[in-house]
Amino acid sequence: MAGIRIENVRKSYGAVTVLRDFNLDIADGEFVVFVGPSGCGKSTMLKILAGLEEASGGRVLIGERDVTDLAPGDRDIAMVFQNYALYPHLTVARNMGFGLKMRGMDRGEIDRRVSEAAKILAVDHLLDRRPKELSGGQRQRVALGRAIVREPQAFLMDEPLSNLDAKLRVHMRAEISALHKRLGVTTIYVTHDQIEAMTMADRIVIMRDGEIQQIADPDTMFARPENLFVAGFIGSPGMNFLLGNVTADERGARVSLFGQDVCLPVPLAAVPGIAGRPVILGLRPEHIGPAHGPVSFAVRPRLVESLGSEKYIYVDLPHENRGAPADAKGADDERRGDALIARLVDAGAVATGEPITLSFDPARLHVFDAETHRAIR
Amino acid sequence: MKLRSSRIALYLGVAATCAVLLFPIYWLLVTAISPPADLRSLPPRFWPDVPQWQVFSRIAEERPMLLWLTNSTLAALGSVALSMTVSVFAGYALSRFRVRGGQSLGLFILTAKMLPATLLVIPLFGIFRSVGLIGSLWSVVLAHATLIVPFTTWMLKGYFDTIPRELEQAAMVDGCSPLGALFRVILPVATPGLAATALYGFVLSWSDYAYARTFLTNAQQSWTANLGITTMKGEYVTDWNEISAAAVFVALPILVIYLFLERYLVGGLTAGAEK
Ligand SMILES: Nc1ncnc2c1ncn2[C@@H]1O[C@H](COP(=O)(O)OP(=O)(O)OP(=O)(O)O)[C@@H](O)[C@H]1O
Ligand SMILES: [Mg+2]
Secondary structure (H helix, E strand, O other), X not given: OOOEEEEEEEEEEOOEXXXXXXXXXXXXXXXXXXXXXXXXXXXXXXXXXXXXXXXXXXXXXXXXXXXXXXXXXXXXXXXXXXXOOOOOOOOHHHHXXXXXXXXXXXXXXXXXXXXXXXXXXXXXXXXXXXXXXXXXXXXXXXXXXXXXXXXXXXXXXXXXXXXXXXXXXXXXXXXXXXXXXXXXXXXXXXXXXXXXXXXHOOEEEEEEOOEEEXXXXXXXXXXXXXXXXXXXXXXXXXXXXXXXXOEEEOOEEEEEEOOEEEXXXXXXXXXXXXXXXXXXXXXXXXXXXXXXXXXXXXXXXXXXXXXXXXXXXXXXOOHHHOOOOHHHOOOOOOOOOOEEEEEEEOOOOOOOOOOEEEEEOHHHOEEEEOOOOEEEO | OHHHHHHHHHHHHHHHHHHHHHHHHHHHHHHHHOOXXXXXXXXXXXXXXXXXXXXXXXXXXXXXXXXXXHHHHHHHHHHHHHHHHHHHHHHHHHHHOOOOOHHHHHHHHHXXXXXOHHHHHHHHHHHHHHOOOOXXXXXXXXXXXXXXXXXXXXXXHHHHHOXXXXXXXXXXXXXXXXXXXXXXXXXXXXXXXXXXXXXXXXXXXXXXXXXXXXXXXXXXXXXXXHHHHHHOEOOOOEOHHHHHHHHHHHHHHHHHHHHHHHHHXXXXXXXXXXX
């Protein structure tokens, strides 16, 4: 086991830049998740770590060893692929033992490790089958088994659960987390599912267009997003964005939301010259409550979705608050610039078109610069 | 009900296709074993009253059938072995590596197979004469390889394209070199493709006449079966029974190989590599 250090890694295909200046320090035994929209370079970074792609610049260190120029097989890492990539001509046992055999381990030791890993993953009754005779979940386990028998310095996993159905995915998610606790092997896990990232990660790396947006543990990522993209990416339903123009007086920075004068949770001193400039305010759906609060407003919901345990209330935004940029869209919902979503638990009866009072605490507001999209604190 | 009638239509279609494809072979057999008088009869006779099976033993005794078949086999095996060795690497490279000009190189190989064999015969004759290969089986081995390589390279490229890259990536992470991944993982997985491709090359070589005729005519001990058979056509009299019987002998090995390789040709081995 070992830590991993990624230093200034770049990657371009001809004129297309896929990764720019990627820097990351991963502690020994840490579970790090790379997350981001499709095409942002997650798999590319993972392949560079594995040695399957060559970086255009920068270094990769595993443990204290510079592995930048080493072949994949010499890096002492194991990889789990999205499509599992099991060897179709070999039995499950031989699939799992292949890497050990390539390293010249003796038969007895291979058998011992394979049967031990097979027991951990509950595939010990399948050892003589071929991959095509397995279910999706079983293939997934075998692919994990092939990685763990190697007892490598690190696991690299590229969307290992994305081919499983929803229920199995949740199950395997927990199982991989448990496996990580048990083995304590440094793991880098790629996904575009923010829920997987939030539930599994020690630290999340959010990427976009080949650039790291933020590196933080899940709670920080949720509570203190550094920019508009991260704010919209984490959370489901995603954060609401409202446009506002800042006015400043002796009491602080203020902006008009739902026709009301709201005091922003940032000291004026933090951003000199903010007065008169537009900002984007982020408000999480779960931070909007029913009934009265510090800032209350009466609305008629455009739509009410009930999930049983909770309700999603869609409310029209006032015109003056509309127009937050399109790239602030959440990861997994089709956000319209003209609606606000409130997520209410135990809200009682709420109906489309019926008046209701909602409220929020201005302290919960996230403030972003409308031009740079960076958080203002 | 609807399902059944569409099934019946399907079977009828298959039966009709088989009839069209198999009739010439059947007619070859009938021609071989019919008394000569039957051959010109109108309406044609679809099965002789007294099949002349002895024609087979007769030509096996009177003609060097075994030598010819052996030569054809050697030429085919040689050219296939040579072609496969070349095109496994070429096809794999075309499938996997993005190199500058790789695509045009691939297309160039493809155009090579569009040239008619007769066009290449003359330059090849010149080359082989200058290195003293005329009359040797090696000449057809090499000449057939020039025919086969473009086909097999493209067939194998197509087959390799269907094998997910992650397989060799997994093999490399497991400690294989790139060549090791090819030999330990990709080639075993590609067995059905390799078998089908090799068989195709074998048939190409087996059915050649033009090259054998040009390079081997003056060396009777090197005659291939196709060349040998044409010499059975006399100037004044031609024994169609014998020629047909010889043709049956030539067709037989291909049928046997097909039966032998069938389970590989059906393929389906990659199933389970993914998802
Ligand atoms: N061989 C290549 N040549 C050119 N561009 C490439 C190549 N491989 C990947 N790319 C580009 O690099 C970018 C990043 O690809 P990558 O596979 O790392 O994305 P990803 O984050 O893993 O996306 P996904 O979630 O869809 O898997 C994409 O825009 C892709 O088009
Ligand atoms: Mg990917």
